[in-house]
Amino acid sequence: MPRQLIPHACRTLSFLCVAALTFVLSACGNADAESAASDDRPLVLTTFTVLSDMAENVAGGHLEVKSITKVGAEIHGYEPTPGDIKKASKADLILDNGLNLEVWFSQFLDGLKVPHVVVSAGIDELSITEDAYAGKPNPHAWMSPLNVQIYVENMITAFSALDPQHAGDYRANGDEYKQKLQSIQDELVKELAMLPMNQRALVTCEGAFSYLARDAGLSEKYIWAVNAEQQATPAQIVSAIEYVKANKVPAVFCESTISDAPMRQVVEASGTSFGGTLYVDSLSEANGPVPTYLDLIRHDSAVIIKALTGKNS
Incomplete structure (x- = not known):
């Protein structure tokens, strides 16, 4: 082959490789976009990972459930990011613990027209008895399996209102989850x-x-x-x-x-x-x-x- 033709051949081969790679990346990007667009489930946000896991058990796949804070985050004094607020603006429902746990939450909701549910509503509250927080409710209500059964009931009601088509599934999922919680509670009481x-x-x-x-x-x-x-x-x-x-x-x-x-x-x-x-x-x-x-x-x-x-x- 004449030497002057070699650079031209290399340029042609390079162009074809780049074109092929661009096509593959474009196809992957389109697939990801289509996949994201195809998830038309209602979006439910929770303030921390513990609530997110409970909600996923009740939702059973019918809802897209995400936590605002990540694993290991300090929930008490968390500072929401602009990305958190953007995500929340697209949510169909937000779940928070209440009981003054998320001190940042009321400001977080300012300007957001998104319904929210306090999942601890209805528990028998205990108050903090010492230090600067004396007289305020103890926020760690989810540390009792009995209380979490109330959390679950609140989620069932909220999810059924949000997505009535799957209300029966939310009830069945929630009841099954509550049985597991009661089993843990019974074992703890029995052994102690x-x-x-x-x-x-x-x-x-x-x-x-x-x-x-x-x-x-x-x-x-x-x-x-x-x-x-x-x-x-x-x-x-x-x-x-x-x-x-x-x-x-x-x-x-x-x-x-x-x-x-x-x-x-x-x-x-x-x-x-x-x-x-x-x-x-x-x-x-x-x-x-x-x-x-x-x-x-x-x-x-x-x-x-x-x-x-x-x-x-």
Whole structure:
């Protein structure tokens, strides 16, 4: 082949390769766009991942459910992004926990004409009794499987109003989910019933387990009421030490999102055991220890039962 023809052939081959690649990428892009456009399910947003997982169980695929905050996000003081607001403007329904959990939520809704439902509506509220938040409702109502059954009922009602065509499915899905929740609740109560009354105590870093403790027949003690600064005062630590000693509490716990150093001081000074890490505000990634709410509440129940009774649940 003449040497002067080689560059021309290379340019021709390069052009054909680029053209082919452009066609493939364009086809993929069109396929993605068509796929996105074909999802005409109503969009339901939740304020955090725990609610999103519950909602998906009730929706059963009939609704597109997404969480505004991501796995591991600090829900109490979250700062919404412009992208969050844009996403919310396209939603058909937004679900929030209420009880002053999402302090940012009322401002988030300003200017958005999107209906929202407070899924904790109807629970028997408990109040925070200490510190700057005394008198305000304890927001961690989802930590009781009994309360979550009320959450589920509120979701069934909201989803049925949004999408009446699948109301029967929402009811069936919700009832099945509630049975699983009741089973976890029954196991927790049964296993803890063997403990002496003074040892039926849940001692944690933050007061995030008030509802679980109440509904499982446990007394509750925590180092601080609300996880605001993740710090404990000497007086708070001493109070926890004295409580553990007086009641001969077998084990104490701390939450996954905060340092357990203060509780380790309680362990060292009182002679009790560190029972393990509990999960509250966020699910884990899919390959983590608590990818769903049922996994979360089962994990916490199993850790509490094992540490307090010495038995595996």
